[in-house]
Amino acid sequence: MRAAPVAARRVTATDVARRAGTSQSAVSRVFTPGASVSADLRERVMQAARDLSYRPNAIARSLSTRRSRIVAVVVAELGNQFYPLVLEALSARLQEKGYQILLFTTGPGAAGDPVIEQVMRYQVDAVVLASAGLSSALARECRGLGVPVVMFNRTTDDPELSCVTGDNERGGHRIARFLAAGGHRRPAFIAGLEGSSTSRDRERGFTAGLAEAGLAPPARSVGYYSYEGAAEAARTLLRAPARPDAVFCANDHMAIACIEVARHEFGLSIPDDLSVVGFDDVGPARWRSFDLTSFSQPLGPMVEATIGMLLEFMETPDLPTRRVVVEGNLVLRGSARLR
Incomplete structure (x- = not known):
């Protein structure tokens, strides 16, 4: 033998x-x-090391240094093209700093807090909470355990939590003024999740901008940040007796669904019959099929601010919490008429 x-x-x-x-x-x-x-x-x-074909043992090192050099990233909306870009940018910049990401996902629109137990099983050095569908419970628990956490692309009323966001309210306000200046008189809004700070802030700015232009609050429907949800929300709005002449969607993913429903189910011309505006300015917004007017989320500066904050908190845990708002710009394309 x-x-x-x-x-x-x-x-x-x-x-x-x-x-x-x-x-x-x-x-x-x-x-x-x-x-x-x-x-x-x-x-x-x-x-x-080359002669001996040596590779460092990251697990053994973490036991001796009490640092895993792993950052947990919690997301839900991977169908939304914005979040794969976020993951790519976070991963690339963290790798440059000697860290790797450990990805946790929850279902779109789900409460998602059961992921807390999963994250806490790993010796992560920090957490990035990048899901609109999660409550702040995970962030508070991490902070209570001494694990630095930054909320990405969302805010919270809790003063003990740090966050980095785009300028959601100003973006919604800018879109309202743009549509009003273009002669639109019946703008509507497709919301993301009702509990989402990003959707809430974008709607607040949008409604305020319309009021300043002398227009009534927008008709609204909820798209749950999903393609299917936004498609159904668009059908609800477009079946109304007073059909809107413009729709602002809380993100580009939903705006694309709105455009396709308007064109292929209602026979509407974009933008002659209906203007559509999104938020994020993801890659498909630039595709000729959609040519989507969108408020650009400044992804690079948002990621830089997030990583800078995490590194500072890991070195000095007692630093005060911070809130960073990164300005964006309205990118004009062919999905919304100017006049």
């Missing part, structure tokens, strides 16, 4: 240190992002 193969012994930091003629702690510093190491020592250690 042939004997079972013997597994090769894993190369350790001690082996690398011996080959490089240095200490194990020096090897650890070389593989720690941001650590101060001389160029000569770094090259000797890296050459020894």
